[in-house]
């Protein structure tokens with residue numbers, strides 16, 4: 001008898017796990033947010049990798065920590081396209097200047113625009129739901 005109870009509990013837990021997994025991986029709202037790079041953004045990503053920007057910068061908190069997280073630099077008020085171009089071209093005291101061509105800068109900026117579209121990286125903008133998932137302000 002005790003064996004039957006144990007097996008039932010195990011089955012309930014396994015089923016719950018399976019249902020929760022299916023729910024998470026088929027959430028269309030989340031799937032829509034997965035990265036879709038345009039052709040220019042893909043080339044921008046190559047430039048990003050060749051210049052090792054990630055060694056100092058992060059996306060969603062992952063990367064090097066000398067420079068700031070760039071996930072949402074594109075949509076941040078008073079930053080965006082022109083600002084990104086100026087930073088990459090001229091650098092600052094702590095960031096090296098990259099003498100890139102106008103098209104290269106446009107491609108890197110397009111890459112940062114696509115990354116920005118994937119969501120908000122600042123955990124202070126997240127809210128926990130009753131199920132323990134996280135919603136972000138841009139999804140409400």
Ligand code: HEC
Pocket residue numbers: 047048051052053054055056057066067068070073079083084087088092093094095096098108
């Ligand atoms: C050696 C480290 C380093 C590398 C490599 C680097 N950066 Fe930076 N970056 C920084 C630092 C540090 C800052 C902050 C500078 C400041 O505020 O004076 C910064 C700032 C920026 C900013 C402005 C961010 C903001 O929120 O104000 C952008 C955009 C940027 N970097 C893009 C790039 C790109 C694109 C590359 C690669 C081509 C790159 N960085 C490579 C260190 C780096």
